[in-house]
Amino acid sequence: MTAPLPLGSKIGILGDGQLGRMLSQAASRLGFNVVVYGPDAMSPAANVSAVSKVARYTDQEALNRFAAACDVITFEFENVPVSSLEYLVGKGARVAPNARALGITQDRVLEKSFAREAGIGTVDFYEINSLSDLEAALAENGVPALLKTRREGYDGKGQVWIRDVSEAEAAFSSLNGRAAILEARADFQREISVIAARGYDGEVRVYPVGENHHIKGILSTTLAPAEVSETLKGRAEDIARRVLEGLDYVGVLGVELFVLEGDQLILNEIAPRVHNTGHWTQDGCLCDQFEQHIRAVAGWPLGDTMARFQVEMTNLLGPDILAWEALSQEADSRLYIYGKDEPREGRKMGHINRIKSTL
Template sequence: MTIPPRRQPPLSPGAVIGVLGGGQLGRMLGEAASRLGFDLVVLDPEPASPAARVAARQITAAYGDADALDALGRVSDVVTFEFENVPAASVARLAAGGALVAPGPRALAIAQDRVEEKTFLNAAGAATVDFGAVDSTDDLRRALAELGAPALLKTRREGYDGKGQAWVRSADEIDAAWAAVGGRPSILEARADFRRELSIIAARGWDGSVAIFPLGENRHADGILRTTLAPAAADAATAAAAQDIAARVLNGLDYVGVIGIELFDLGDRLLVNEIAPRVHNTGHWTQDGCACDQFEQHIRAITGWPLGPTAPHAAVEMTNLLGAEVGAWPELAAAPDARLHLYGKAEARPDRKMGHVNRLRPLSADAAQD
């Protein structure tokens, strides 16, 4: 694929943004792009995907379809992706053919491999739990002896919302844990004795400028994010440590766009759990808590516009709506403190993210000053 010369950032309104992936994150990116005068073209294998219904056009094809990728590259002034399980090779093909791609293929490839991810993070000065690569039960036995039990076994690739992982509480559980992850290349992570999980949403532009949203505090059930409280209650040292981690990750990847970084708060220090090279579920609170939300920020970053303000104007409790919970939309829509965001998915399967609700609260004096 050879793409004709494209306009360089900053891109003017009317430019076309290509998105690999047509789920809810793509949909909300499309809503933000539309507000700024951009058109969206989505590539997704599912006809009439959620994002396609707010886009100018959908290319319906597999993410690895060479012809479809070439078509997306030709019509797009910049290409991005909405989830990290898009093949890194597809992003690399677009970039090699001359498409402007943000974030770049390196960030995606690192985030897709948990061993590579933790290796990069530690090299960048963003500490993680101790870990070991596991390709067999013998590797698992050695890693467990080094890290101690209990430890968490995860597949190196894919797996989300608690899938593709198993706790190993003793050497007697090695065979069962290995079977639970399907005998696939994996990583064993030392247990983190953390007080809570935090996350930080940050952005970097083509010019190297960085903008960071306040911390959020996340609460999970059965491995799935249920609620984010933001801005999180955090002292100045914790906030500064999180911002330093975000800057190290963004600059270390030469990143362009919005990134989500999940953190373990150990009380006296922060460890990075994982990075997501995209807009992130834990940043949905910004839609109603900030003048410029994470989706608009991503569009601004990849098109070369100035990054928007990140100061909150309200405290927000974001709650995911899973499966049949979306049926409560009439009550949620009627609540004066609630802002409802639905994804347009047809089937409300158990644990499927169908939408979220942001409940607004007064901003604390400390958060307002920050």
């Protein structure tokens, strides 16, 4: 991009969930008009956007109209088909992040292979396409080991622990024939994450490290800035920069890392989008991750990533949202509600940011 998008430009967002909602709100505050594209006419993002286009992600006629209506297109989740991004680019649309970055990060084998090539440590892993592949991998790796689908799956879905080789067949069957990856167990002490951004000009900005806690495979809380050593902080930031530069990435991404003994780091996951562990930035920083992503894809200068407050972000899952009235009265906190209608168990309905201290 040779010049920043002017005020009033149209930013397209593929995906219509809560991340799209918060991206749309950030874009609107900066003077952009948002065109959200997704399958749900009453989605969290559609309800706050100037225009909502309702269609399947593979509908080429709808994608043509979407491309014609936007000055730049981005996405809010990693399960948008890569072929749809490639189609839009082929029609002359500007898309950021790029299709290659999406293709690598939505496939766990490609993602870990990319990390290894970039000099970033990972657990041992094995590509699994058949039961015999799985049995051979278990014979080499041993148990316990984690079997996951290569694509999709989140918040603990699409994965199963194998604790005895006799469980291999049942575990493989539970994935219903989907291509998979077997991962060695990571003996980690805690999980941290880094939210980082890169512009078209290669400028990189990194937010302070957050520490994450999960319940039943779903993120419960993130505390940021986390209490980590300067050495660990530097290693984490270096990994984020390697990922951004190796993918020629434009926009915000999240990098989840396992902390091993001796403050060594290995990659858990790369999320090619704004990320749940970055929600704390909405109240901890002057420029939060959503505004930062919009700035990056619009070609604007990247914003300040310094933390002004230490914040604990807590996800509101399912019926947690029913306590909205009490939550809204808490001092030193801000409540974010996603506008979803059914508080199913484990469904992300909102989050609350609690200020822990001033920095």
